[in-house]
Amino acid sequence: MPVPVLLITGFLGAGKTTVVNHLLAHAAGRRIAAVVNDFGAVNIDAELIAGASDGVVSLSNGCICCSLEGDLLRTLATLLRRDPRPEFIVIETSGVADPADIVRNLMDPLIWREAPLETVLCVVDATTTPEKLNGEALLRSQVRAADIVAFSKVDLVDAAGSQQLREAIRALHPAAVVVDAVHGEVPAALLFPVDVDRVPAPREPGPRRPTADRFETLSWTSERPVSLPRLQQAIGRLAPKLVRAKGLFETVEQPGRLMVFQFAGGRATLAPGEAPAAGVPRTRIVFIAEIGVLSKAEIDGIMEACVEAG
Numbered sequence: 001m002p003v004p005v006l007l008i009t010g011f012l013g014a015g016k017t018t019v020v021n022h023l024l025a026h027a028a029g030r031r032i033a034a035v036v037n038d039f040g041a042v043n044i045d046a047e048l049i050a051g052a053s054d055g056v057v058s059l060s061n062g063c064i065c066c067s068l069e070g071d072l073l074r075t076l077a078t079l080l081r082r083d084p085r086p087e088f089i090v091i092e093t094s095g096v097a098d099p100a101d102i103v104r105n106l107m108d109p110l111i112w113r114e115a116p117l118e119t120v121l122c123v124v125d126a127t128t129t130p131e132k133l134n135g136e137a138l139l140r141s142q143v144r145a146a147d148i149v150a151f152s153k154v155d156l157v158d159a160a161g162s163q164q165l166r167e168a169i170r171a172l173h174p175a176a177v178v179v180d181a182v183h184g185e186v187p188a189a190l191l192f193p194v195d196v197d198r199v200p201a202p203r204e205p206g207p208r209r210p211t212a213d214r215f216e217t218l219s220w221t222s223e224r225p226v227s228l229p230r231l232q233q234a235i236g237r238l239a240p241k242l243v244r245a246k247g248l249f250e251t252v253e254q255p256g257r258l259m260v261f262q263f264a265g266g267r268a269t270l271a272p273g274e275a276p277a278a279g280v281p282r283t284r285i286v287f288i289a290e291i292g293v294l295s296k297a298e299i300d301g302i303m304e305a306c307v308e309a310g
């Protein structure tokens, strides 16, 4: 029986992982396989994925998860060979990916027969201005590829702001179904097909765009705990140059406990995390910026000031 695929796209930090986590947490007994992007989903440590022999991790709720590194088709073939077979596959793309390329890959006849692409969902940060939507070709491409556009972070905008964005999306892609999805809550009825025997019609993957590498990822790790006020200052200095950042760190103020740091859409948030795992640096922060805007030396200089000397 074919296993329907849900492809989740959206800009850096839009809220894709939040949707995947919500979906896995509300799987309601469905055997879902999640293929996540290079950052790894929250609660699913990259080292856990790396440690799994076939790159596939079983989650406590019975779902399975693997990383989207490497060859997508090979990853899907591995998932389809699992016993028991997943009933549903969710693929979270990287925020810098043009879904047209992935859709084209998924049209491979062998994959299509066994794992047809059922739905493309694009997560759009509701605080995005219509100007940004219209000025960002990658974002437009992600919206155009979608059957469903899910507005994340509606809790952060007033009704007039989200209405303007809704109209801009309608103008760009009138056929898309637009829904609010605060904290990842996309109505399950929209995502899970009712008629499992139905094979979806192949779709037009959209024009191939020349893809220039626009963003680079730089990281900073440390074995020493960071001072929270100094870290806040450091992030304040780096923020104007950042598109996205996220990571885990231990603070001088609260040793033995990790904090989860997120920077997306110009907003930084901190949340309590788990206890640090053995054998991995306690502080790991990944920064994404437009190429050439930020150097590793600048990050190191600013971030080293967050740890006590000695």
Ligand SMILES: Nc1nc2c(ncn2[C@@H]2O[C@H](COP(=O)(O)OP(=O)(O)OP(=O)(O)O)[C@@H](O)[C@H]2O)c(=O)[nH]1
Residues within 6 Å of the ligand: 010, 011, 012, 013, 014, 015, 016, 017, 018, 019, 037, 039, 094, 095, 152, 153, 154, 155, 156, 181, 182, 183, 184, 244, 262, 263, 264, 269
């Ligand atoms: N206030 C609010 N925050 C949200 C919502 N959805 C997501 N976030 C926050 O937005 C930040 C980015 O969310 P992610 O789900 O990691 O975004 P992503 O698209 O997976 O990010 P990348 O994989 O880095 O592109 C996190 O701090 C989330 O908690 C929402 O509906 N409301």
